Amino acid sequence: MDNYFPKWNQDRIVYQWKNDRLRIGADDVDVLEITGYSDFWLDLISCCNGINSFEEIKDLLRKKYDISENIIEKYISKFSDRNLLEILDRPVNQIDHYLINESLETYYSSEGIGGIKLLEKLSNLKVTILGCGAGGSHIALQLAQLGVGRLHLVDDDIVKENNINRQSMFTFNDIGKYKVDCVKDCILKRNYQCVVTKRKLKMSTVDAVKKEISESDWVFCCMDEPPYIAQRLVNRACYLFNIPSIYCFSQRSAGKLLFCNPNIQNIGCVDCLLYEQDSDNFQNLVKKFSNYDGKLITANILTNILLLSSWVVKKWLDCVTEKNSNVWNTLFRFDFYSFREDEFKHFSKQSHCPTCGHDFNKSKLWEILKIDE
Structure with missing residues (x-):
């Protein structure tokens, strides 16, 4: 995944809840709660900005936490499977007209129907x-x-x-x-x-x-x-x-x-x-x-x-x-x-x-x- 760029879907609010519990999302039927290590999860999510490559994310997190590359990759993949983030093949700031289509891309990605790939297909x-x-x-x-x-x-x-x-x-x-x-x-x-x-x-x-x-x-x-x-x-x-x-x-x-x-x-x-x-x-x-x-x-x-x-x-x-x-x-x-x-x-x-x-x-x-x- 070294050449991929995870981008968090920013329609999902991320906030700390009771007893070191992290809550993701505010949708009536789509809220995820993670218990424990909330600082790590917040750092991981903030690193997934569509600009950092997986290699850069891995280096940033391993400097601060005692965690393996495989675990980081596993969690990013799980977030992707839950349609919480999108895996891009290039940094988001290199995608033409991204700001114009940001709302569309976020919707498509959060719906699990393609994000940038769907925008390219439709175009x-x-x-x-x-x-x-x-x-x-x-x-x-x-x-x-x-x-x-x-x-x-x-x-x-x-x-x-x-x-x-x-x-x-x-x-x-x-x-x-x-x-x-x-x-x-x-x-x-x-x-x-x-x-x-x-x-x-x-x-x-x-x-x-x-x-x-x-x-x-x-x-x-x-x-x-x-x-x-x-x-x-x-x-x-x-x-x-x-x-x-x-x-x-x-x-x-x-x-x-x-x-x-x-x-x-x-x-x-x-x-x-x-x-x-x-x-x-x-x-x-x-x-x-x-x-x-x-x-x-x-x-x-x-x-x-x-x-x-x-x-x-x-x-x-x-x-x-x-x-x-x-x-x-x-x-x-x-x-x-x-x-x-x-x-x-x-x-x-x-x-x-x-x-x-x-x-x-x-x-x-x-x-x-x-x-x-």
Whole structure:
């Protein structure tokens, strides 16, 4: 460990307690107590500042205490296993932009999901956001603030008066401007390290989607129109390119979320879910939705939009870090009234799926929800 640099996670308060007892942390469910030798423990922790190498820490402690190198190494490893410190491969003062990302790094390290390594992983990701309305714009901003290095924004819509009260990124001064321009400006004001590209485009074919998602590591589908067809277009393009994708929807009472990944065996896709719902009644329902020509108003509030976008991004982060990767073949629902997540609908990969199956069926559903390649 001579060339490693232990760095204590400074969200954990360290203080002496009763009878030579050292207490670490103040979290409701994560407090560690160590009995005896509190001076040694305090010195060890203070040495783990991310600048001292293990060799330097060892020398400092052995001058003051009669303790072996193996014992010091053992305790540092135990602290690391408890997510109390992070083992760096270089001093913290040699890490680019560390002070900007200090809070993120500390959170990631204390959560046991990577610290600096996770920040580096996120900084190398390219995520495409299709649709920059209320949900997509807030998802894009949160991804940038998590440390995602490259974002590609696609939307052809402009900011309107009725967008303002359910979104926090647009102002009345933005009315008439393209949403992708406003979202990019907002992101760069908060994370200038993020590389943001944009396209003012309405995607109506699979080929158009393919051109936008090329080289992406993840795709977020935040488009809601045309219903079902928008999701099918993105789903088909992502499967052709083997790109994992996320689909999120919002209603007045709840939000829904679906993860798809063509790189994992036996994982279904959007069309698999639709196939399982296929029936005469479902086809009639889809026709009603598709043929409705009345004016619909998005009935929602910013509070719900922020709940939805935060839930979606946190589920994605847990998946990427494998803290909770059990997200496949499930349509999730988040209730805005009870603040509860439910597994709303389970489904499976379908051999008759027109996108990921091998025995395509000719249901009328695919004519009703026809997509252009």
